[in-house]
Amino acid sequence: MKINIITLGCSKNTSDSEHLAGHWAKAGLKVYFDRTHNDCDTVIVNTCGFIGDAKEESVNVLVEQCKAKADFNRRHKRDGKCRKLIAIGCLVERYRDELAQELPEVDEWYGTHEWETILGLHDGDFESRRLQSTPKHYAYLKIAEGCDRHCSYCAIPLIRGRHVSRPMDDIVQEAKQMTQNGVKELIIIAQDTTYYGLDLYGERRLADLMERLAQESGAQWIRLHYTYPSNFPMEVLDVMQRHDNICKYIDIPLQHIDSKILASMHRGIDKEGTIALLDQIRAKLPDVSIRTTLIVGYPGESAEAYERLKQFVAKARFDRLGVFAYSPEENTDAYRLGDPVDEEEKNRRVSELMAIQEQISLENNQRKAGKTLKVIIDRREGNYLVGRTEYDSPEVDDEVLIKTKCDTRAKPGDFCIVKITDAFENDIIGTIVEPRSKKQQQRNKKHTE
Secondary structure (H helix, E strand, O other), X not given: OEEEEEEOOOHHHHHHHHHHHHHHHHOXXXXXXXXXXXXXOEEEEEEOOOOHHHHHHHHHHHHHHHHHHHHHHHHXXXXXXXXXXXXXXHHHHHHHHHHHHHOOOOOEEEOOOOHHHHXXXXXXXXXXXXXXXXXXXXXXXXXXXXXXXXXXXXXXXXXXXXXXXXXXXXXXXXXXXXXXXXXXEEEEEOOOHHHOOHHXXXXXXXXXXXXXXXHHOOOOEEEEOOOOOOOOXXXXXXXXXXXXXXXXXXXXXXXXXXXXXXXXXXXXXXXXHHHHHHHHHXXXXXXXXXXXXXXXXXXXXXXXXXXXXXXXXXHHOOOEEEEEEOOOOOOOHHHHHOOOOOHHHHHHHHHHHHHHHHHHHHHHHHOOOOOEEEEEEEEEEOOEEEEEXXXXXXXXXXXXXXXXXXXXXXXXXXXXXXXXEEEOOOEEEEEEEEOOOHHHHHHHHHHHO
């Protein structure tokens, strides 16, 4: 039996899909992660229900797969094969009944609390198996499920439930297993990683977890995502400072800077607290790369509030920035506030902030010219090797482009020392300094002689 898993949305969904796949692969099933694969008996769509665009994409993919199912069944009518289509995940958790009514072609529906039901497990052993869908050298390591925050715009607590930390020993064991299988970079994820441990140990234990992962996992890079600014555990910075295998990288969604907007969002921090936190992080880790996300068009975001946000972006000079237009989500506190900022104005604000950030990114990247940086190679693409520095996360951040004729020895998963020769808004260009291919080393030796 062949199963194709199509995963939409965030890296937490990726982790869920990989754990499902691990159990099926262990049971002898052939599992694919390929949206275009058309020869599978079962197709599973892991949906996203976070914001409007993500929900629309999930519905479109389900419709697409309903048509593919009908086509598959027509082609295999003579040999009796029949495709099963299963929808799982966040969108199903929120809109199961409505979706089932609109898409009767879908055979089964499972929400975010039914992984064991899908697999027929009864011992809570969901994380014990895993089949990677990411490149072999990096993987997402989920340390908790759910969220106890109540941000006014966010439906995640409605979808995923209360925050539940995984036991530290289980996380470390999974990390060890992944590195033994070839993973070199672990990306730490949860709905809110800074909350880790409060429910299980009575106190925040993210720093302790990072310490153990740095010492015991065997990972060459450990990267921290989805931190929360309110009550940020500052001891995490000390751990990052001590260990070279923890990337000097923090993903910390701030969402806004106007204190009135932040209060309405229930973020638990104001403008002054946000600026003080950024200053503390940069003082402790001068070479840190900070990634953040912002929301524009939130109800009550006046022209003046947006102007303050724009000035903040220009002054804060984030290394990486994502900007989203506000999306009203049913049953959230902000939903009751309406949606007074029209879509055209929201999109204008998104574009304006991203234009400011592109200039900042260009200037930051230009300062790297002439420097040598450690780079992990992610893939080959045309005439280039494509990699990342420790200051960039896969799929969302900048990349390093290296002409393959410079060194044919390097391959995906390798670490190289790269000299940066040119820079653009979202990419930097470089040549490999080491390791060189034998042919390149011979050319260099001959040139020196």
